[in-house]
Structure formats: structure tokens, C-alpha cells
Amino acid sequence: MTRRDLSRLATRTVLVLVAIITLMPFVEMLAVSFASKSEVYTGAVLPMPSLAATIANYGYAIREVPLLRYLANGAFVCGMIVLLQVLIAAPAGYALAKLPFRGRPILFGAVIVALMIPLQVPAIPLYLAIAYAGLLNSYTALILPFVVSAFGIFLFRQFFVSYPDEVLEAARLDGFSELAIVWRLMLPAARPAVMAFAMISIIVHWNDLYWPLVVVTKTSMMTPPIGLMEFRSSGDSTGHIGALMAGGVIATAPLVACFLILQRHLVRGLSFGVRT
Structure with a gap:
């Protein structure tokens, strides 16, 4: 075996x-969601599954x-965020x-700076503005x-930089407006970037606990992370580990399915983003 083969094997x-x-952790969560209480507390790394326990755990969680309402809220919120982000970005x-x-270099610099500012920094003024507007919950x-x-904005800018200027000039000569160029030429060509961005945005906002916890108190408006936290503190759920794990599986499944569908676009879309 050559050194190169050893390197690949390592x-x-x-x-x-x-x-x-x-x-x-995900395998353990799935296994526990299929197990009865007695099996969970035996201390086994992977408890034995049981059809009756599975039905009981998932039935209790629902x-x-x-939980289905939380999933619907999460899907609507993530879908609208992605749609509006693409329309603006x-x-x-x-x-x-x-x-x-x-001022284009200055604006691009501002975008770079904005990438480094976490949501927690403007959270208080954002909350006050939303509260004064009566938009909480x-x-x-x-x-x-x-x-x-x-x-x-950064990702699309990096993708569009490599688009041929000759095609844009030809489109302008054909009477295309700048917005028509964006929607009819640039965006279809940027499909990998759109898919990659959509995947990242969905993951971030589906899993977001901080902001929904700040602006939502009504059960009907809760998203999956805050809904799971509510589930953990409700009734005797604290001791019902199988049901808690079932709730986690239910909340995670749509995200996993979305990732499996879009994963082939993720690397391709981000690879375009490294161009300058």
C-alpha cells in the first residue's frame, strides 16, 4: 500500500x-422515541424499540x-423569510x-460589517419598535x-460578479430593464446560489429559539424550538423521555427532509460564492 493510499485511508x-x-445524538433520540419508559431507564445506549411504546410516545407528543401547529408556523415563517430575502437580496x-x-465599495463594506453583527446586538431596539407598533405575537x-x-446580498453579489457582461449588454439592447435582467436572466442562472441560500436560511430560522422567545407568548404563534420548550415544561412531560424525544423527531424531520432534497445544491451554490 502506497503512502497516498494510506493518506486516503486515514x-x-x-x-x-x-x-x-x-x-x-440523533440516532439516540430516534431510538429513545421508539422505546418504553422502562426500557429508557435501563441505561442502554440504544434502547430496544417497541411498536406499542412508539405509538404511545408519538401519540402523547401530538x-x-x-406540535403540528408549531410545524406549520415554522414552515410559514421560514418560507416567507426566504421568499422576501431573495426578493431583496x-x-x-x-x-x-x-x-x-x-459609494458602491462603501455599501459593499457595510454588507461585510453587517455579516459580523449578531441579532442580539439590535434586539432591544427591534423589540421596542415591534412592541410600539403592536405587532407582538x-x-x-x-x-x-x-x-x-x-x-x-453577499452570496448573490459573489455569484453575479462572474456573470458575463456581454450578455447583460445584449439584454439591455433588447430593451430589458435592470429588474428584468435580474429576474429573467440573473436569478435563473443563480439557481445553485438560491438553493444554497434557501437551505442555510431555513436551517437558521427553523432552529431559531432566541427571537421567537422574545416576541411570542401565545401558544398558537410558537415555532418548533419554542414549542418543544413548552412541551418539555407541560404536564408530566419532564419524566416522559420517550415522548420528549418523539417531539424532537417530529420537529427535526422536516428540516432533515429539506436538507436531503437540497443538499446537492448546497456545495455547488456556496462554491460560486468564493469567487471575487
Whole structure:
């Protein structure tokens, strides 16, 4: 075996070990959601599954709190955020990439700076503005702070920079407006970037606990993370580990399905983003 083969074997072994370590919590969560209380407390790493326990755990999780409502809220909020982010980020990225205007480097620098500012920094003024507008416990409160995405603008700008200028000039000669160029030429060509950005945005906002916890108190408006926290504190759920894990599986399944559908676009879309 050559040194190159040994290097490949070592690399793959490390990757397999990292994958196992990463997946073990999810495998454990799934296994516990299929197990009875008695089986869970035996201390086994992977409890034995039981059909009766599975039905009981998932039935309890759905009955105790409106998990399906939380999933619907999460899907609507994430879908609207992604849609509005693309509608804003695509023209902004196109302008920064292809339209010469005074102050463009400064605006691009502002986008870079915005990438480094976490939500917690402007959280208080955002909360006060939403509260004064009477928008607490609403979809608007969950969606509005995220409609402008600095990462989205940066990603689309990096993708559009490599688009041939000759095609744009030909489109302008054919009577295309700048917005028509964005929607009819640039965005279809940027499909990998759109898919990658949508995947990242969905993951971030589906898993977001901080902001929904700040602006939502009504059960009917809760998203999956805050809904699971409510489930954990409701009734005797604290001791019902199987049902808690079932709730976690239910809340995680849509995100996993979305990732499996879009994963092939993720690397391709982000690889375009490294171009300058």
C-alpha cells in the first residue's frame, strides 16, 4: 500500500469517525422515541424499540401540545423569510456586482460589517419598535427583522460578479430593464446560489429559539424550538423521555427532509460564492 493510499485511508477513517460522533445524538433520540419508559431507564445506549411504546410516545407528543401547529408556523415563517430575502437580496447583489454607482465599495463594506453583527446586538431596539407598533405575537414580528439578509446580498453579489457582461449588454439592447435582467436572466442562472441560500436560511430560522422567545407568548404563534420548550415544561412531560424525544423527531424531520432534497445544491451554490 502506497503512502497516498494510506493518506486516503486515514482521511476516510477520520471522516467516518466524525460522522458517527455527529450522528450518534440523533440516532439516540430516534431510538429513545421508539422505546418504553422502562426500557429508557435501563441505561442502554440504544434502547430496544417497541411498536406499542412508539405509538404511545408519538401519540402523547401530538396530543399534549399542538406540535403540528408549531410545524406549520415554522414552515410559514421560514418560507416567507426566504421568499422576501431573495426578493431583496437578488437585486441588491446585482447592483453591487454589475451597476457602477458612487459609494458602491462603501455599501459593499457595510454588507461585510453587517455579516459580523449578531441579532442580539439590535434586539432591544427591534423589540421596542415591534412592541410600539403592536405587532407582538404575530407572524410579522417573526418575519420582519430578517427580510434583509446581509449574507444573501453577499452570496448573490459573489455569484453575479462572474456573470458575463456581454450578455447583460445584449439584454439591455433588447430593451430589458435592470429588474428584468435580474429576474429573467440573473436569478435563473443563480439557481445553485438560491438553493444554497434557501437551505442555510431555513436551517437558521427553523432552529431559531432566541427571537421567537422574545416576541411570542401565545401558544398558537410558537415555532418548533419554542414549542418543544413548552412541551418539555407541560404536564408530566419532564419524566416522559420517550415522548420528549418523539417531539424532537417530529420537529427535526422536516428540516432533515429539506436538507436531503437540497443538499446537492448546497456545495455547488456556496462554491460560486468564493469567487471575487
